[in-house]
Amino acid sequence: MKYDIKDLSLADKGKLRIEWVDQNMPVLQLIRQRFEKERPLQGVRISACLHVTTETANLMRTLKAGGADAVLCASNPLSTQDDVAASLVKHYEIPVFAIKGEDNDTYYRHIHAALEHQPMITMDDGADVVSTLHAERKDLLVHVIGGTEETTTGVIRLRSMAQNNVLGYPIIAVNDAQTKHFFDNRYGTGQSTMDGIIRATNTLIAGKYVVICGYGWCGRGVAMRAKGMGAKVVVTEVEPIKAIEAAMDGFQVMPIAEAALIGDIFVTVTGDIHVIRKEHFNVMKNGAIVCNSGHFNVELDLDGLETITTAKRMIRDFVEEHRLTNGKCIYVLGEGRLINLAAAEGHPADVMDMSFANQALSVEFMLKNAKTLEKTVYAVPEDIDREIARLKLEAMGVTIDVLTEEQKAYLVSWEMGT
Known part of the structure; x- marks a missing residue:
């Protein structure tokens, strides 16, 4: 074999x-x-x-x-x-x-x-x-x-x-x-992403601004878990309906250019390319933590980050420190790959x-x-x-109701009104 x-x-x-x-x-x-x-x-x-x-x-x-x-x-x-x-x-x-x-x-x-x-x-x-x-x-x-x-x-x-x-x-x-996707993407990704971030960094989530790029089922899950741990959650989106949903779920919604200025922890879950780019890395706080929980690491513009990086070192397992030309340090987790599987167990x-x-x-x-x-x-x-x-x-061990014959008939009929 x-x-x-x-x-x-x-x-x-x-x-x-x-x-x-x-x-x-x-x-x-x-x-x-x-x-x-x-x-x-x-x-x-x-x-x-x-x-x-x-x-x-x-x-x-x-x-x-x-x-x-x-x-x-x-x-x-x-x-x-x-x-x-x-x-x-x-x-x-x-x-x-x-x-x-x-x-x-x-x-x-x-x-x-x-x-x-x-x-x-x-x-x-x-x-x-x-x-x-x-x-x-x-x-x-x-x-x-x-x-x-x-x-x-x-x-x-x-x-x-x-x-x-x-x-x-x-x-x-x-x-x-x-x-x-209702369960794996939301509950699985939500829990395992926060697990990966914490295992890699041992950082406190409570009180920090956690920026979540994308409010699909994965983004919803990460936002839910980050909020439950006391984070101040910010969502960035390109889809108006998802952005409304995030706002009505109680999260701040803003463009990534604005969120980059205030975020402490960034998580991309969009499925798209270069969601966080060089210009965003360049304005982040000193000590900002950046990771990805989408399938491919292309969600982070790592090549762009390299152009403004003067020095790199692995400061912890799965934590790479980038010292930027402006003197600040940005920490990229798990090479920008799936943080829940790179630093945790999925x-x-x-x-x-x-x-x-x-x-x-x-x-x-x-x-x-x-x-x-x-x-x-x-x-x-x-x-x-x-x-x-x-x-x-x-x-x-959960049981649910079963429709009665009367209820079944009602759901397929048009004759019965109010």
């Missing part, structure tokens, strides 16, 4: 962590049990490009239980948990190509290694596998039935490909499932349970329906979304 990981001797530690997390992923457990009996993915080659974490490990175990022949590479150079990668190789015999801190060349070499598997299904988190496949390995498209995409940034890229008629196969936007398992349940069931759906699907981006079927929500409620 081919693989490329940091150290196989870390495997036993990784296995314990995988098992610990599995206890908090009851929906995925139920799917795995069914997959073991039915084997709906028998013989299907899957190339997955995801964050190599304990939660992802349990998704990979579920795919293998369903009969899949799966390989895994990292979707971010700093998000890999090396002990988890080792355990997947040693204990579960799943090929992994991922090393925490790998350089850009190694990152893409690993993506190519995953593509050598000649996937029938691609699983992406950021669309790097899909874009590499279409740009450099079109010869492999003949094998591909369909794919899934985990994150907002990837869905944006894939919809662009579909609109330009270059997408070679159908893809399900797992990110857009209600049981994904989303809690409880919320990834639903996200990865969507992944597993979407792969099953794709295999059953790919022949009837066009080469575009599809939403997760509503019945899958609802079933995952039902199973999660059941696992949480």
